[in-house]
Amino acid sequence: xxxxxxxxxxxxxxxxxxxxxxxxxxxxxxxxxxxxxxxxxxxxxxxxxxxxxxxxxxxxxxxxxxxxxxxxxxxxxxxxxxxxxxxxxxxxxxxxxxxxxxxxxxxxxxxxxxxxxxxxxxxxxxxxxxxxxxxxxxxxxxxxxxxxxxxxxxxxxxxxxxxxxxxxxxxxxxxxxxxxxxxxxxxxxxxxxxxxxxxxxxxxxxxxxxxxxxxxxxxxxxxxxxxxxxxxxxxxxxxxxxxxxxxxxxxxxxxxxxxxxxxxxxxxxxxxxxxxxxxxxxxxxxxxxxxxxxxxxxxxxxxxxxxxxxxxxxxxxxxxxxxxxxxxxxxxxxxxxxxxxxxxxxxxxxxxxxx
Amino acid sequence: xxxxxxxxxxxxxxxxxxxxxxxxxxxxxxxxxxxxxxxxxxxxxxxxxxxxxxxxxxxxxxxxxxxxxxxxxxxxxxxxxxxxxxxxxxxxxxxxxxxxxxxxxxxxxxxxxxxxxxxxxxxxxxxxxxxxxxxxxxxxxxxxxxxxxxxxxxxxxxxxxxxxxxxxxxxxxxxxxxxxxxxxxxxxxxxxxxxxxxxx
Numbered sequence: 076x077x078x079x080x081x082x083x084x085x086x087x088x089x090x091x092x093x094x095x096x097x098x099x100x101x102x103x104x105x106x107x108x109x110x111x112x113x114x115x116x117x118x119x120x121x122x123x124x125x126x127x128x129x130x131x132x133x134x135x136x137x138x139x140x141x142x143x144x145x146x147x148x149x150x151x152x153x154x155x156x157x158x159x160x161x162x163x164x165x166x167x168x169x170x171x172x173x174x175x176x177x178x179x180x181x182x183x184x185x186x187x188x189x190x191x192x193x194x195x196x197x198x199x200x201x202x203x204x205x206x207x208x209x210x211x212x213x214x215x216x217x218x219x220x221x222x223x224x225x226x227x228x229x230x231x232x233x234x235x236x237x238x239x240x241x242x243x244x245x246x247x248x249x250x251x252x253x254x255x256x257x258x259x260x261x262x263x264x265x266x267x268x269x270x271x272x273x274x275x276x277x278x279x280x281x282x283x284x285x286x287x288x289x290x291x292x293x294x295x296x297x298x299x300x301x302x303x304x305x306x307x308x309x310x311x312x313x314x315x316x317x318x319x320x321x322x323x324x325x326x327x328x329x330x331x332x333x334x335x336x337x338x339x340x341x342x343x344x345x346x347x348x349x350x351x352x353x354x355x356x357x358x359x360x361x362x363x364x365x366x367x368x369x370x371x372x373x374x375x376x377x378x379x380x381x382x383x384x385x386x387x388x389x390x391x392x393x394x395x396x397x398x399x400x401x402x403x404x405x406x407x408x409x410x411x412x413x414x415x416x417x418x419x420x421x422x423x424x425x426x427x428x429x430x
Numbered sequence: 431x432x433x434x435x436x437x438x439x440x441x442x443x444x445x446x447x448x449x450x451x452x453x454x455x456x457x458x459x460x461x462x463x464x465x466x467x468x469x470x471x472x473x474x475x476x477x478x479x480x481x482x483x484x485x486x487x488x489x490x491x492x493x494x495x496x497x498x499x500x501x502x503x504x505x506x507x508x509x510x511x512x513x514x515x516x517x518x519x520x521x522x523x524x525x526x527x528x529x530x531x532x533x534x535x536x537x538x539x540x541x542x543x544x545x546x547x548x549x550x551x552x553x554x555x556x557x558x559x560x561x562x563x564x565x566x567x568x569x570x571x572x573x574x575x576x577x578x579x580x581x582x583x584x585x586x587x588x589x590x591x592x593x594x595x596x597x598x599x600x601x602x603x604x605x606x607x608x609x610x611x612x613x614x615x616x617x618x619x620x621x622x623x624x625x626x627x628x629x630x
Contacts, residue, residue, distance in 0.1 A: 081610075082603040086596070088580050095578055128556055129575035135466040136459055144462075144476050145454045148483045152447055155487070 079108060079115040084122035094126045196276040196309050198255035202239050205253070213237035214256075226250060226263055228270065233257040257289040277330040277337070278307040280319070295330040298342045299323060301349045308335060324348045324376040325400075326420055341417050345375045345400040355395045364389040364411055368424070375400055378421040385428035386411065435499045443490045450487060457500065460577065461507045467569040469511045482510040498583070504573070505587045559609040567602035574599060 084090050090105060100106050100123075109116045195201075202209055214220040214232040221231045225244045232238060236256025244250055250270040262270045264283025272279040274288055274295045284302025288295065297306055305319040306328045320337055322328055325345035329338050347355060354374040359367055364386040368379045377400070389411040395403055404422065408415050413426025435456075441449035461479060469475040486493070486506070496502040560568050573584045585595040 081607050082600060085575070085603055086599055091575070091578065125556070126575060130578075132556060132576060134459055134463050135472065136462045140472075140476075141459055141462070144480065145451070145458055148454060148480055149447070149451055151480075151484055152450060152487050155484075156447065 079112070079118060081118050081122050081125075084119055085125065090122070091126055094123050095130065196273075198237070198239075198253055198275075201253050201273050201309075205239075205241065205251075207241040207243050207247075209239040209241055209253070211237060211239045224250075224252070226265065226268075228260065228262045230261075231259040254288055254290065256291075257287070259285070259287045261285040273309065275330065275332045276309045276335055277328075278309055280305045280307065286322075293332055295332070296327055297322060297330075298327045299325070300346065306330070306337060308337065310335070339420055341377060341420060341422070345377060347374050348376050351376075358392070358394040358396075360392045361390045362392070363387060364391060364407065367391070367393070367395070367407060370395070371400070371403065379424060380421050381424040385426065386413070386424075387428075389429040439496060439499060443493060445490065450483075453499070454483065457503050460500070461503055463576065464504055464569075464572060465507050465511055467572045468508070468565045469515075474514070475511070478510045478514050479507060481514075482506055498586075500577075501579075501583055501586050504577075505589070508587065555610070559606055562609045563602065563605055566598070567605055570595070570598050570602050571606060 093100070093103065093105070100109070105119065109119050195204075202211070212222050212232070214234055214236050217234060219231050219233055221229055222238070223229050224240060228250075230238060230252075233256055236254070236258060238255075238258060239253040241247060241251055245268075248268065250265075250268050251273065252271065253273045255274075258272075260270075260272065260281075262281050262283050262285070266282050270281050270283075272281075272288060274290045275292075277295045277297070279286070279288060279297050281302065281304045284304055285300040286302075286304050287298045287300065289298075290296070297304060299322045301324060304322045306322060307319050308330070320328060320339065322339065325342045325348075327340055327342045329340065330336070331338070351374045354370045359370075365381070365383045368381060368386075371377070372379050391407065391410045393403075393406060393410070398406070404415055404424075407413075408424065408426070411426060411429060413424050415422050415424045417423075438449045438453055442453060458479070462475060465475045465479065466472070469478065560571065563571070570584060570588070573579045573587065579587075581595050581599065582592055584599075585592045588595065588598075590598075
């Protein structure tokens with residue numbers, strides 16, 4: 076089949092435009108092409124006629140119908156415009172404004188409903204509902220204030236913080252304390268009388284340890300220094316459910332009041348666990364990195380996840396006495412060209428290792 | 431796009447009913463003719479274009495500036511028709527549109543050829559051949575030769591790539607050519623018979 080067939084001409088933008096413009100083909104490449112072969116000439120001629128005819132195809136729309144249809148559209152448009160100007164300005168709200176208004180109303184009602192049905196776990200709510208009479212201690216001083224509870228446990232209250240405890244503190248089955256603000260607790264061990272701190276919607280339950288609670292309206296943070304601490308949401312604790320969250324030293328639980336949610340993470344400034352200080356009291360000289368990681372894990376009670384195979388040939392000399400945990404980690408990682416990231420409660424170290 | 435069209439579009443977006451009417455005057459017929467290539471029912475097509483323009487009017491403040499008004503409106507009418515069809519098939523299993531189409535094809539292919547005036551012969555022939563093609567093929571040939579759009583402009587309206595457009599055009603032309611040559615022979619025969627009867 077000849078390349079220069081009907082399709083060829085009909086598909087060519089230039090040919091179509093030239094024909095439609097009504098210009099003559101004389102002196103163009105098309106004329107040369109046409110004269111080269113009688114078959115091409117007949118195809119080209121057919122294409123040319125088709126293009127011209129196509130243009131004259133009658134419209135499927137009669138003039139009357141066209142006028143009528145346009146008129147109908149314009150009438151509808153005018154009606155809409157009139158309707159829009161007739162309504163008073165106060166109610167001329169866009170559809171999105173209306174949607175937003177309805178949404179806000181629903182959200183407001185929902186909030187009201189939730190508030191009505193939700194128990195009040197704030198400090199004032201909890202203390203007001205306590206079964207026994209309470210003793211309240213408030214720190215109005217500019218500096219921290221240390222108080223001693225009837226069982227011998229101590230609490231260091233920050234400025235503006237307050238704490239309440241029951242008159243039957245030592246005889247109740249649990250040692251209940253209500254806290255607003257921040258406090259560092261050092262709890263005397265008594266396995267038969269668990270020590271409970273109520274802070275907003277969060278319950279911190281310990282047997283005997285030290286830990287820090289910091290709270291404001293939005294959240295409560297619990298960081299463990301020594302021993303083990305369990306945290307619960309008040310609602311679940313009262314329902315005597317046991318899906319508690321156990322915290323070990325240098326772990327922090329953050330309770331978000333609004334979401335009623337507990338998240339755990341590494342403490343921002345991990346401290347060496349009491350009794351493990353000896354581990355870091357000397358300089359590590361040409362020590363394998365896995366051994367150093369082991370010491371760090373033990374000293375801070377933080378899990379460090381790494382591949383011992385990769386780092387077994389890496390040996391470094393490093394003093395680990397004073398610097399904070401993350402500074403130490405940084406120095407080690409830079410020395411062996413590794414990276415670390417904190418994921419949840421643990422640190423993950425990755426790298427290529429050493430030759 | 432011409433400056434005049436740019437101005438019209440801007441004025442329309444600003445809420446000018448006059449500019450809107452002018453756009454209708456310019457583009458209503460080309461849009462309708464294009465629409466007939468895939469919506470054979472003129473009443474439904476009128477409704478579709480009506481709905482399309484009112485929706486454009488309502489959304490005018492949120493519409494983006496357009497580069498080529500004709501391409502924009504063509505793509506819009508195409509979308510509107512197909513949206514409506516989709517809705518219609520949801521509502522009723524058997525659409526009466528198919529019956530309508532079959533009827534229309536006979537009208538194009540047979541009746542009009544025989545009764546056409548000699549001067550209209552070539553035009554009828556195009557129409558007749560077009561009637562034999564699929565909607566998609568008719569559509570692209572319409573854009574190509576009735577609207578004189580380039581391959582890239584067609585690609586924009588159909589929302590397909592340029593090579594795909596070129597392929598579709600090739601296939602459509604091949605079909606067109608097949609029926610075109612066939613009709614030429616049939617018509618010649620009919621013409622001779624007609625002349626023969628007329629003379630006698």
